[in-house]
Amino acid sequence: MKRIGKETNIQALRKISNLFTTTSVEVDELLAMVMDAAKDIVGVKNGSLLLVQDEKTLKLQFYQASGENTGQLKDIDLPPGVGISGSVAKTGEAIISNDVTTDPRWYQGVSEKMRTPVQSMASFPLIIDNKVIGVVQFLDKVDGSTFDKTNTEVLERFASLMAKFFQVSQTRNLLGREFGKLKEQYLQRYTIVGESEPIKKCIMLAEKVADSKATVLLNGESGTGKELFAHLIHDRSQRQNNPFVSVSCGALPASILERELFGHEKGAFTGADTQKIGLFEAAHTGTLFLDEIGELPMDMQVKLLRVIQEEAFMRLGGTETIKVDVRLVTATNRDLEKEVREGNFRQDLYYRINVIKITLPPLREKLGDISDLLTYFLKKHSPEGQPVKKPGKGLVAHLRSYSWPGNIRELENSVERAIVLTDEEELTPEAFPFEISQAPIELNVGSTLKEASDSFRTTFISNTLKSTGGNRTKAAQVLGVQRSYLSRLLKELGIN
Ligand SMILES: Nc1ncnc2c1ncn2[C@@H]1O[C@H](COP(=O)(O)OP(=O)(O)OP(=O)(O)O)[C@@H](O)[C@H]1O
Ligand SMILES: [Mg+2]
Structure with a gap:
């Protein structure tokens, strides 16, 4: 009797469990792996997977097959309820038949297509939520022996594993569709409408600078779409799948804004009973949008300038320097050059944030x-x-x-x-x-x-x-x- 080494089994199982945790692997690949592992571990000539096509009639369709002479199986059209697998689909019970030639349920069409006589067969239902969604069947042992109790138990476990894979894949598809819907809503929220020359110029410039790390200053009257453009820049950059963090500099008093931006250690001030990471850290690898930058208090302007220059900062009450990779986009409806002239905005900070300026036209x-x-x-x-x-x-x-x-x-x-x-x-x-x-x-x-x-x-x-x-x-x-x-x-x- 041909024995499959224990090592091989463990390797096969390890491979399967690795695959299962890799999200990029398609369910078909997983199923083929499981099928092969089951085949090798028990020592069967071939295995195949059939799926229920029609929930009412329980008509089965070959989905995957592996092993000797299985090439033709995919073309077989199985009448509903027919054959051993048809019975398994109907009853939801496994069937082990060690002499199919005398089994009245055996469907001759299968051995004809495979062009080899079949002797024995073990067939198991794939069940999800009490519903049979398919059948997995194994034909003939390599050594010519019959399916014993241990073989049956092992194969049954593999069948339930395959059913689980299907369930996961269904959930994944569902999540994929949900994700698609969310993405559509998101895109709709940030659609920029307009074909006029002034807005087209702004869109072109935003798209052109999106991929660089240069800081962008969005200037324009209230309601001209500055926030929309901040999203556009992020969405068109390589950072698009990383965080987009937004904060309005005008909405918070300086001391709170500082905590928000840089975070704090436990005990940094009264009431700081836990450590908290700030928005700079939250935006790491992504984009930080500082809205209403013109409202930034003077002492915060100094602190912001330092972070931009050093790409590093400390949490409040902290001693450790934290390095971050953040792309900065800022917006204001003020005339910052005038604010600089009037001494309300630091000139050095203005130069730092004004690397690329996009001025959005009024309607x-x-x-x-x-x-x-x-x-x-x-x-x-x-x-x-x-x-x-x-x-x-x-x-x-x-x-x-x-x-x-x-x-x-x-x-x-x-x-x-x-x-x-x-x-x-x-x-x-x-x-x-x-x-x-x-x-x-x-x-x-x-x-x-x-x-x-x-x-x-x-x-x-x-x-x-x-x-x-x-x-x-x-x-x-x-x-x-x-x-x-x-x-x-x-x-x-x-x-x-
Ligand atoms: N080109 C555009 N196409 C479609 N919708 C737009 C466009 N520009 C702006 N909007 C919409 O107008 C509203 C205001 O835009 P947004 O908040 O980006 O303006 P803002 O310049 O940031 O204004 P504020 O200075 O008052 O904060 C939003 O609902 C936005 O979706
Ligand atoms: Mg805004």
Whole structure:
């Protein structure tokens, strides 16, 4: 009788257990390994794995086979419930048949395909959560002996191991799908919309510098997308799978900010009963986003400068120097050069954080993006399961006539509000009741001539109408145009 060395068995098992802990290995590979190990340890000629294709009929399909003459097995079409494996699938009980030729359940098709007579067979169900998901079967011992009790026990254990692998792989697939959904939501959250030249330039610059470690200063008015760009830079860098840690320098008093950034040792100050790592450490290998850097108190500016220069710091109350690899992105809506001139911001720190500066344009300088942004926010803020509302006639022109001091955030909020307050499917200019006359329109580069002139005409005509108390005939006189032409203009520009 051929004996398989104990060493070989242990090696095979060790290999399997290593594989099981390696997440990158595919379940098919694992199953093939287990099958081979079972085959070798018990000394069988071939083994195969069949999976239930149809839960109702329990029809089985060959999935994997290894050993002599198994090449054809994958093509066998097994009628449901037929053969020894069909019975195993139906009853959920193992069958050991040491003379299949006299077993009425034996399906001749298998030996015909394999072109060798089969003598004995051990067949086990693969069960997950009380449900048979497949069958694993072993045919003929290498030494011609029959399957004994020990063989059966060993094979049965392997069968239950294979079932576990399937279960893990199912969970993994499920997790994979969940992960995919989360990723989609994440990407949606950080989508940057806009095709205008000024925003395209900013995106190109951000993408270009993403992979370097250079510090980036994001400058721009409130609501222009600075935080969005900080995420863009991180997501396009090689650090994308490492932490993105964000802190607002304006939100915390200096002493707390210091603890947050650098962490502290146990007992560093009253109330520090445990050691705590700071945000610099938390962001190690990733990106640290210091928002509202212009609000950073002077003494913290000194401390930050030191960390940037030395790439190392100490926790509060600590003696050990901690080295970190952190990419720094900062943002402010202040004019930092002015702050430096006025003595509110350290010049040396300014130079350090200002290696790459990206200045985000205010919305009034990229009015051409309003249409795309509107479409995007309409979709983003429509309640799930409800149709997405459409922009009605004149709405885009109306929105372009406003100066948007709160920039894209203001636009987003007003779209969200309009969706809630409008019952109809179309959003009209009335759903955005801002005072156009209060909106000084700046005709900046980046809009098309038509956009700029529509914008100007909307503001100018609206103001004139206002000054005549809404009297169109008077307004036409002031403007020096025909009354009918003014009506046409009002319609075209969506002015009411
Ligand atoms: N180009 C854009 N495309 C889509 N959404 C945008 C865009 N720019 C900004 N937003 C959205 O506008 C809102 C404000 O953006 P963000 O918070 O990035 O601005 P900010 O410059 O950091 O503002 P603040 O200075 O007030 O902190 C966010 O909800 C953001 O998703
Ligand atoms: Mg912000």
